[in-house]
Every structure is written in structure tokens, then in C-alpha cells.
Amino acid sequence: MRELTQIRQEIDEIDDKLVKLFSQRMKCSAEVAENKRGTGKAIYDPEREKQKIEVLTKGEENPFMKKATEEIFLQLMSISRRYQYSILSREDHYIQKNFVEVDHLDINEDTKVVYQGIPGAYQEEAMVKYFGEDVKNFSVPEFKDVVKTLDAGEADYGVLPIENTSAGTVSGIYDMILDYDICIVGEETVECHHVLAGLPDSSLDQIKKVYSHHQGLLQCKKFLDQWDWDQVKVANTAISAKKVADDKDPSKAAICSKRAAKLYGLKILQREVNYEGNNTTRFVIMSKKKQYRTDARKVSISFSAPHEVGSLYNILMHFMFNDVNMCNIESRPLPGRQWEYGFYIDVIGNLNDPAIRNALAGIREETKDFKILGNF
Numbered sequence: 570m571r572e573l574t575q576i577r578q579e580i581d582e583i584d585d586k587l588v589k590l591f592s593q594r595m596k597c598s599a600e601v602a603e604n605k606r607g608t609g610k611a612i613y614d615p616e617r618e619k620q621k622i623e624v625l626t627k628g629e630e631n632p633f634m635k636k637a638t639e640e641i642f643l644q645l646m647s648i649s650r651r652y653q654y655s656i657l658s659r660e661d662h663y664i665q666k667n668f669v670e671v672d673h674l675d676i677n678e679d680t681k682v683v684y685q686g687i688p689g690a691y692q693e694e695a696m697v698k699y700f701g702e703d704v705k706n707f708s709v710p711e712f713k714d715v716v717k718t719l720d721a722g723e724a725d726y727g728v729l730p731i732e733n734t735s736a737g738t739v740s741g742i743y744d745m746i747l748d749y750d751i752c753i754v755g756e757e758t759v760e761c762h763h764v765l766a767g768l769p770d771s772s773l774d775q776i777k778k779v780y781s782h783h784q785g786l787l788q789c790k791k792f793l794d795q796w797d798w799d800q801v802k803v804a805n806t807a808i809s810a811k812k813v814a815d816d817k818d819p820s821k822a823a824i825c826s827k828r829a830a831k832l833y834g835l836k837i838l839q840r841e842v843n844y845e846g847n848n849t850t851r852f853v854i855m856s857k858k859k860q861y862r863t864d865a866r867k868v869s870i871s872f873s874a875p876h877e878v879g880s881l882y883n884i885l886m887h888f889m890f891n892d893v894n895m896c897n898i899e900s901r902p903l904p905g906r907q908w909e910y911g912f913y914i915d916v917i918g919n920l921n922d923p924a925i926r927n928a929l930a931g932i933r934e935e936t937k938d939f940k941i942l943g944n945f
């Protein structure tokens with residue numbers, strides 16, 4: 570048996586050759602990029618990569634080595650592609666064509682904002698926090714109506730809830746944003762301290778039925794589990810407060826904000842019924858104008874990944890390679906494509922940053938249904 574130092578000496582010599590060969594291969598890759606610039610051919614050529622793997626692994630009998638060779642060459646080709654994106658993305662005008670960079674959002678005395686629900690809704694609170702008390706605004710009954718209103722150009726901005734610290738993603742909002750040509754231009758958070766509110770002459774022991782938005786019921790699950798009340802979902806927490814006030818039935822209560830309880834003349838039967846102390850909802854500010862602020866710090870994208878081993882891993886490598894930090898990932902079932910998923914990802918950065926442009930250029934080419942949802 571050879572001495573360890575002797576074996577390591579051979580490994581060092583092999584690695585030395587590998588590094589030189591790798592560098593030589595990457596120079597070829599850069600030349601391919603120049604060639605593709607001239608011909609307009611896509612950087613990613615999956616057919617060529619498939620053929621290469623077949624040829625390179627054909628003679629290998631050992632299953633471990635066959636898999637290992639495949640893995641190392643897939644990785645090599647992925648690095649080679651990223652190198653080409655870094656060369657060509659400087660000339661990629663996708664972002665300039667689709668988005669306008671602005672110093673600040675256009676918000677003035679004529680700006681009109683739409684939110685879902687009725688006065689007293691948390692959406693209204695988010696709107697006031699973002700745009701100020703005096704902003705012109707109106708509300709619509711359903712989340713979908715916010716998106717439709719923006720699309721029809723009947724409002725400048727719209728407010729939609731996107732996720733909550735205790736109940737997670739607000740289902741369906743991402744899908745709605747995708748269905749329309751609108752983008753996220755801002756975000757706002759509101760601490761949701763829910764109360765249980767009833768008629769002024771009601772008390773906790775009289776309650777039989779409780780109304781709230783689905784999220785409100787979820788966020789107060791631990792409190793509600795202690796009681797044998799019927800739970801009824803309505804479109805909005807403020808609507809639940811209005812319903813209890815309108816029905817004038819002391820056995821009914823609402824889970825809503827303190828603000829909504831006060832607005833509809835209800836008595837607070839119990840405070841802080843949400844189980845997480847700092848229960849917070851994140852809202853997005855939507856606009857039909859495709860714009861991003863120079864100081865925006867979060868980019869949101871969506872895409873669908875091919876149903877193949879390692880496909881999401883390869884896509885996420887674009888972020889790692891460009892030193893881009895990911896802060897959120899969500900997956901949603903793709904309509905009509907059973908067990909296939911679309912992904913929504915938030916990363917830290919601005920669309921004017923070369924690293925972000927590089928990463929997005931690669932992801933755009935290697936995924937389906939790619940969309941930049943916004944930079945905010």
C-alpha cells in the first residue's frame with residue numbers, strides 16, 4: 570500500500586491539471602457566449618447538455634461513478650452557463666424594457682387607493698399607514714376586485730394582505746397577482762391585535778356564534794378551541810364587526826380589530842385573542858405602472874420549475890453564485906398540472922444591481938412562466 574503523502578501527491582498533481590483544464594473549458598465557454606451574442610442563440614441548450622452526459626457516462630460500469638460523473642458535469646455546465654449569463658446580462662435589456670426606475674412613487678393629492686373590505690378592515694389600516702390619513706380611497710368587496718380595479722385603471726394603487734406571522738400565506742393572493750399585469754411597488758406591516766367584540770349588552774357567556782375572516786379565525790384558534798361556538802367565515806374582519814352590529818343578536822360576536830369594534834359600536838368582550846403576541850400581517854402595495862424605487866430592497870419573482878431531479882436546486886444556485894440572499898419561498902400547485910408547482914421567491918436587492926440582473930437573467934432562461942412581481 571502506498572503512503573498517504575504519496576497518494577496525496579498524486580491527487581495534487583491531478584487537481585493541478587483539473588484546475589488548468591477547468592480554466593481552459595471556461596475560456597471556451599466565454600467564447601461560446603460571444604458566439605451566441607452574434608447568433609442570438611439561447612445560453613441554455615438542454616439537448617446538448619443531455620447528449621454530453623450520455624456520451625461521458627456511457628463507458629462507466631460502476632453505478633456510483635456513473636452518477637458521480639453525471640453530477641460533476643451537470644455542475645460544470647451549470648457554472649459554464651452562469652459565466653455566460655455574467656458576460657451577456659450586461660446587454661440584457663429585459664428589466665429596462667419592463668420596469669421604470671423612479672426616485673420615489675408618484676403619490677399626490679389626486680392619488681386614489683383601493684382596498685378590500687369596509688372601513689375598519691386591517692387593509693384600511695395598512696393603507697393609512699403607507700399613504701397617510703388623507704389619501705383618497707375606496708373599498709371593494711373581494712380581494713380579486715382590488716386587482717381588477719387596478720387593471721381597469723380605476724385606482725392608482727391597491728392594498729392586499731400577503732402573509733401573516735401566525736397563519737402563513739394568505740391563500741390565492743399570489744395567484745391573483747399573476748393573472749393580471751400589475752406589480753408590487755411597496756409593502757407595509759400591521760400588528761393585528763384581534764379582539765372578540767359583541768353588542769354593548771352582550772357578555773362572553775352569551776356567545777354562540779363567532780364571525781371573522783378565515784385568517785382571523787386561524788390566528789385565534791387557541792382561544793376559539795376553548796369554546797363550543799359556531800365559527801362563520803366572512804370576507805373581512807371589519808365585515809364581521811358590521812354584521813354583529815347589524816344583526817343585533819347578543820349571542821353573536823366578531824373577531825376584529827379594536828378600531829373596527831369601535832367604529833361599529835361594539836363592546837370588547839375579550840382583548841388579545843390572537844395566540845401569537847406580535848401577530849403581524851404583511852400587505853403589498855400594488856400598481857399597474859411597472860416601476861421600482863432606486864432604494865427598493867426586495868425583489869419578488871415567480872416561475873415554474875420542470876418536474877426533474879435537481880431543477881429547483883439548479884435555479885436557486887443562481888442566487889448563491891451571485892451572492893444574492895433569499896428571504897422567502899412559497900410554492901403553489903399549478904392549475905391543471907397535477908403535482909407540479911409554481912414558486913414565489915423574495916430576495917434582497919434592487920433591479921438596478923448587476924448581481925440581481927445576472928441571477929434573474931439565468932433564472933428567466935432556465936424556468937417557465939418567469940415573472941418579476943415587483944421590487945419594493
Ligand SMILES: C=C(O[C@@H]1C=C(C(=O)O)C=C[C@H]1O)C(=O)O
Nearest residue numbers: 601612613614617618646649650
Ligand atoms: C457551452 C455551451 O453553453 C451551455 C453550456 C454547456 C457546457 O458547458 O458544456 C453546454 C450547453 C449549454 O447549455 C454550449 O452551448 O455549448
